[in-house]
Amino acid sequence: MTDTPGTAPAPGPDPSTRPVPGPVTVCPWEGMTGALEARLTAAATVASAATDAGPDARPARRFVLVGPMGAGKTTVGRALAALTGLPFVDSDELFVQVHGPIPAFFSEHGEAAFRAEEARVIRHVLGRPAPCVLSCGGGAVLHPGTRRALAGSDSDVVYLAVGEAEALRRVGGGAGRPVLAGDPAGTWRRILAEREGLYREVADLVLDTTGLTAAEAAWRIVGDAHRPRRSESHP
Numbered sequence: 442m443t444d445t446p447g448t449a450p451a452p453g454p455d456p457s458t459r460p461v462p463g464p465v466t467v468c469p470w471e472g473m474t475g476a477l478e479a480r481l482t483a484a485a486t487v488a489s490a491a492t493d494a495g496p497d498a499r500p501a502r503r504f505v506l507v508g509p510m511g512a513g514k515t516t517v518g519r520a521l522a523a524l525t526g527l528p529f530v531d532s533d534e535l536f537v538q539v540h541g542p543i544p545a546f547f548s549e550h551g552e553a554a555f556r557a558e559e560a561r562v563i564r565h566v567l568g569r570p571a572p573c574v575l576s577c578g579g580g581a582v583l584h585p586g587t588r589r590a591l592a593g594s595d596s597d598v599v600y601l602a603v604g605e606a607e608a609l610r611r612v613g614g615g616a617g618r619p620v621l622a623g624d625p626a627g628t629w630r631r632i633l634a635e636r637e638g639l640y641r642e643v644a645d646l647v648l649d650t651t652g653l654t655a656a657e658a659a660w661r662i663v664g665d666a667h668r669p670r671r672s673e674s675h676p
């Protein structure tokens with residue numbers, strides 16, 4: 442922020458030593474005209490061709506995966522994309538492409554700025570009429586705007602659940618996941634308790650991946666996709 446001419450500068454610490462405040466003010470997603478835009482545009486073209494093909498044509502779906510760290514959203518998402526031929530989008534991977542590593546962003550800007558950016562990229566993807574597999578970050582459902590976007594989107598939202606012991610085996614010591622820093626086991630349990638209701642609230646399908654391979658989980662999701670979606674059964 443700059444000072445208005447004629448206004449005395451606000452008292453406070455030397456600005457050069459102040460930490461950089463969040464949130465980030467530029468919207469980098471709108472400038473992302475590269476691989477993401479190309480993939481979503483191609484997928485939208487396929488969807489509109491399917492819709493034009495006649496009343497019996499079945500447009501491709503969009504799958505959105507939510508759930509806690511270690512549930513396998515990224516891994517199962519890739520397997521599901523390979524199985525269905527849909528483009529794969531991972532909100533954490535997009536975040537890293539734009540902002541660099543998540544732990545560094547957390548320390549510099551804080552969690553609130555991360556959530557705001559995460560919500561922005563998810564809304565950007567959901568705002569397109571493009572079938573795809575979208576894997577969300579573990580805490581994406583915390584943002585009310587993301588929950589609204591999920592409820593209003595024509596997507597199959599899948600809550601990938603996982604038992605605590607298996608999740609902790611999968612995420613190891615929590616490397617690269619700043620919210621688990623310090624006490625991965627205790628923190629994982631606490632945040633699941635805080636978020637479980639939100640995962641269930643947005644989900645059309647709950648799938649426990651404990652003991653399943655990623656490929657098996659992907660097959661189960663596809664097998665379930667003939668069911669009416671939540672938005673269809675509760676208009």
Ligand SMILES: Nc1ncnc2c1ncn2[C@@H]1O[C@H](COP(=O)(O)OP(=O)(O)OP(=O)(O)O)[C@@H](O)[C@H]1O
Pocket residue numbers: 508509510511512513514515516517533577578579580611612618650653654655658
């Ligand atoms: N079904 C599975 N069986 C065994 N290992 C798995 C399975 N799914 C994922 N994994 C492994 O667990 C680890 C975490 O998986 P992944 O990164 O997909 O989780 P995530 O839900 O995307 O987590 P985050 O919320 O942190 O992004 C990876 O090493 C992955 O290979």
Ligand SMILES: O=C(O)C1=C[C@@H](O)[C@@H](O)[C@H](O)C1
Pocket residue numbers: 509510533543577578579580581617618619620
């Ligand atoms: O559950 C969480 O809060 C997070 C999960 C990861 O996917 C990342 O989005 C980030 O590390 C935060």
Ligand SMILES: [Mg+2]
Pocket residue numbers: 514515516531533576577578
């Ligand atoms: Mg992931």
